[in-house]
Amino acid sequence: MEFSSKLIEKAVNEIAQLPGIGKRSALRLVLHLLKQPKEQTTFLSQALTQMRENIQYCTNCHNISDSLVCEICSNTNRDHQVVCVVEDIRDVMAIENTGQYRGIYHVLGGKISPIDGVGPSQLKITTLLEKVKQNQVSEIIFALSATMEGDTTNFYIYKQIAHSNVQISTIARGIAVGDELEYADEVTLGRSILQRVPFEKSFKNN
Amino acid sequence: MEFSSKLIEKAVNEIAQLPGIGKRSALRLVLHLLKQPKEQTTFLSQALTQMRENIQYCTNCHNISDSLVCEICSNTNRDHQVVCVVEDIRDVMAIENTGQYRGIYHVLGGKISPIDGVGPSQLKITTLLEKVKQNQVSEIIFALSATMEGDTTNFYIYKQIAHSNVQISTIARGIAVGDELEYADEVTLGRSILQRVPFEKSFKNN
CATH class of the missing domain: 1.10.8.420 (RecR Domain 1)
Known part of the structure; x- marks a missing residue:
């Protein structure tokens, strides 16, 4: 040009x-x-x-913030014992929009992806492990993308905290609301059957 | 958000x-x-x-330029009697890329579009008409988009210079190179038949 x-x-x-x-x-x-x-x-x-x-990053959860500690981390009404592990600020915004979560976050800043040259050391994993060590956390919720890289990152962190008595969970995989079964892929559909939930629980939060 | x-x-x-x-x-x-x-x-x-x-605009053709007169207008090897009327700098770049044109340009800065609130007074039409009046031009080539707005603009300018002895032409409409006939729309195909060219002329510039 x-x-x-x-x-x-x-x-x-x-x-x-x-x-x-x-x-x-x-x-x-x-x-x-x-x-x-x-x-x-x-x-x-x-x-x-x-x-x-x-721009500043929250010293506690590494989320983007205008102050040293972000609004979520400084909110005393939230449960600081429950930590949701996410990739970046967009995921925080997406989960906050649901209005269903009252814990705090831990923003990794990416996911382990050797192809893109991103290893565990480039992510904010150490500070998460320290929080677990210091018994500041009762539950960790993995909310990374349902991709190979997301699963790798989940598993990498899981291996290092599995011995502690922190409860470790991951967000549910399954058929998205509004989706038709026939178009769902086999893995998702298979998981949604294996990890079925009691019917009463399925409409509890609506 | x-x-x-x-x-x-x-x-x-x-x-x-x-x-x-x-x-x-x-x-x-x-x-x-x-x-x-x-x-x-x-x-x-x-x-x-x-x-x-x-940013500056060429005082002669209104093309975007770093100097008062753009490189094309200041090039004495080009035919300053032939003026190609285009919408904006992108069209100048596109025509220059073909390497087939040796005249100069006149950049209107848009096309007449009442829906978008663009009337003739917002376009650089007056300076074009003045060039014609002062007998600086022997041929004007309309190279606007083949849309309703493009055609309106062509016709608006045409009406004002039709009485002069400037030759007025428009770039050929027809089947694009590489296109298959069956997918061409009827208007284009119809025009390409009515405005057929002598076969020898069709491969002259290849």
Whole structure:
């Protein structure tokens, strides 16, 4: 792609480094910004820089936060004995949206994935193990993606805390609400039969 | 969507104002930037601000440029009598990529579209008409999208220069190279028959 302006070229190249945005889409975004008032670009740049410069992580759960301890961890109404292990902030937001969980979180910052060069040392696993050691936790709930990497990460952590008397659970795998049985994959359907729940329990939280 | 950090929220809201990017995608981009070195965000912000602040438009053809007159307009090897009317810089790039055109351009900056609130006065039509009046042009080639808006814009300009002795043409509509006839729409196929070209001409430029 040849550009008539070095400024455009630079902006397009920077935007195109973001995941899922190619050079054509980047150029479309740049041309959009050019049609908008200058302030929009200024606000966008400022928001990005400020976010990147000033962002903090909760010292307790490693969730993204504006203070040293995040709102969830500093909320005394929540059960600090129950820790839900998740991959990143998006999962925290998703679980919070359900309104069903009253414990706290532990954000790993990813999952073990040798293909992407992510090993256990790059994740916030040590601090989780320490919490268990210091008897701060009564239950750990694994809420990672139901993928090979998620399962590997679950198992890696499980092996290191299995000897402690912490209760370890994982979120239920099964048929999603609204799904039709015939389209469910075999593994999911098989698990949902093996891990069936008493009928009275199935509508308890609705 | 509730965010655990105001900084994240602000960045997501700014990014989500761009066309084709929703809040979820914006959050994905923000989390990506957080995982990358700080410099990437700095470079991105700087490139955007500099682009928006310092961008110039060619005084002759209104194409985006780093100088007062763009490279194409200042190229004396090109035919300044032939003007190709296009919508925006992307069309200039697309036509330049073909390597088949040796004239100059006139970038309208959009097309007449009452639904989007774009009328003739918002487009760079007056300067085009002036070029025609001052006899600087021998041929005008319409190269706008083959849509209702494109055709409206073509016709609007045509009506105002039809009385002059400028030659007016439009890029050929027809079956795209590589396309199969059975999948072509009727209007395109119909036009391609009515506007058939001598066979010798059809492989002249290959």
